[in-house]
Amino acid sequence: MNRNFWITALIAFVNSLSFTILIPIIYLYGKQFGLTDFQTSLLFSIYSIAQFFATPVIGKLSDRFGRKPLLIISLAGTVIANFIAGTATTAWVLFFARFLDGITGGNASVAQAVISDITISQKRAQAFGIYGAAMGLGFVLGPATSLLAQQISLGAAFLASGGVAFVALLMTILFLPETLQQQAQKPKNIFDLGLGNLIKGLAMPGIGILLLINFFTGTTFTMFTYAFQPYFIKVLGQNSQSLTLLFLTFGTLAVIMQTWGISILKGKFDIVKILFLGLFFRSLSFFLMPIWANINYFVIVSILFSLFNSLVQPMISTLISLNAKAEDQGTVLGLNASYLSISNGIGPVIAGMIVQQSQPITYGYPLYLAGVLTFLVLGFAIYNRQRYTPRNS
Template sequence: MKNKNLWTLVFICVINSLGFGIIVPLIYPYGKQFGITEQTLGLLTASFSIAQFFATPILGSLSDKYGRKPILIISLIGTCISFVLFAEARSLIMLFAARILDGITGGNISVAQAMVSDSSTPEDRAKNFGIIGSAFGFGFVIGPAIGGVLSKISLQAPFYFSAGIALIGVLCCYFFLKETNPEHQRKNDGKFSFKSLITVLKHPVVGSAVFIGFLLTMAQFTMIIGFQTFTADVLKITPFQIGVFFAGFGISGILMQLAVPYINKIISSKTFILLLSLIFCFAAMLLSGFTTQLIFFAGCMCVYGLFNGLRNPMLNAIISERVTEQEQGQTLGINQSYASIGQILGPISAGLISGFSVHYVFFLSAFFILAGFLYTLILRSREKNNPIQC
């Protein structure tokens, strides 16, 4: 992938995720003035993911037909408008409308991934997916800190600021980003069938990778609920310390994603790298369920954050290698759709089991990781039986 276009895309991904990172921690305190509760917060969060589940593969399919750049611009415009709507909200209904709009136009991640896949060689694909993943991760890490500072001005200020940087993303995309899906390569039929959400799972390699991504996303979002509850109720550390803690967790993942090209030089098999990373993630989650000590818990979270950073670069590379150029957007969009469902089911399952003990949440996350590990063994076998056709 040409460096100039890659780094332009990286910048767009950073400012896009920065806006998301700024507003997410503030949704609850901001929404309380409209009567939002812990229960309705869950529904508000789920409304975004559900809308994204249905919209992302459609946007991906449209990007296969009409090009990546216009769809990415539309997605960023939708994000910008949704932030303004949230800032201008006068009722709970407007909050839901804003989050649903952001979900409907939330094809940013999958379209960015498709652009990386379009322009990468098989040798560079995992590395470039790692760079893009680091870009998104960087915005999520520093976003909450910026949001905290801006919230001192007013609770609306972070949302207006996020809308502003989304608009900068639109301008950067329009003026500096080059199209990676030229007209002669585009899919003639841009229609998307929701049957594809099921039929993709029947593909021996791609379907397995998508399902593994779903399991591991569910594990991560289960862990996040446990992390929030455990640090506040058991360790009793301050919100500031929790923020620093979570930032450290995010940074460890970014560092591992940046190390992907060096890891690939040592280990060429993406599934083998994934298997090794899952062993460490499983051990970290399992041990987290037994600890009540801050230092030991921090160590477990650091190990998990570090090796979990290998998940998306490996899975995205495996998926993109197995689909045609004309189907990159649609397939990566479907992959993101299943991740959205994982983001819903993870917190729900964590909430149910936390009623027994917060420690059980980490055991549940470990169970999902173990399932992902076992399915990766199946994926590895299917890869050997279904080699890439040159």
């Protein structure tokens, strides 16, 4: 891996750190503005919906004008949005800030396009694995940073997130060169910004089926994430400190698997089989988690989950990249991030319709459902494998 790859991985780490600082506090921050539970949930959905429409546009523009300028614009949007949110005095300003962060939030797909530009196809699975590990490390340190910022105020967590994103912005400006070697052809219609690709992408050979698989896996995964924390605290009787330790374990194991683990597995299996392996154990883990309400049992299953869950997203990104033309990398990876974004808004809604706060045991029901549905996604992926398996995987 060359210097530009490690710079991109470092930017990905800083960017994920910025994002995960906000995860523990958005709900509580919304409550400070007098929002109802439903209104607070819209703070999550408005970000995901805005990102759903924005990422294919940003991806396509990065194919046309280069990776660096679009990465700069996207990161700058996050900096500004979090500063606005952290200093907001009314609810509508907070909603505007979340919308702005979502509409400019295509930096992950552009960073993935940079990796596609600078790595050969044979090394791409390992590269996306390391990239995922860098983001995973951010997911470990983000909540811890958030806890420190919350000692000042919840708004300070947004300001801290914006400050971290500003570091990533400076790194991009100062150290990351342009990596796009061949610009996409200029469209006849200058207003063609890629929104039509949200539909057209589903018909792309080798790409459309992977977009569907990623959408389904994202939906089932966010069903799990919705129920996981309240199940851990209310059903297993744990506290926020032990939850933080479990997140630390998740992140550490994911980093190990996405760096060394993928390299080892690549010597024994092809990319598609590694994806199947990840989906199978993700499904099994979801189903096993709520069977026995015992903390030791839950931790063991969670370790199994963390190891194999970390394989799924890097393999899907790798397969999408390998199936796309060089000049379309930003476009297709933007579509991938876009469909993943909208799934982030759907999964919690489905899970929320199942659980009842008055009956904590119901927090296990979305875990069962996520396990069953993920197994169906695995069957769907196996059945359609010939439609997306690249020759050089």
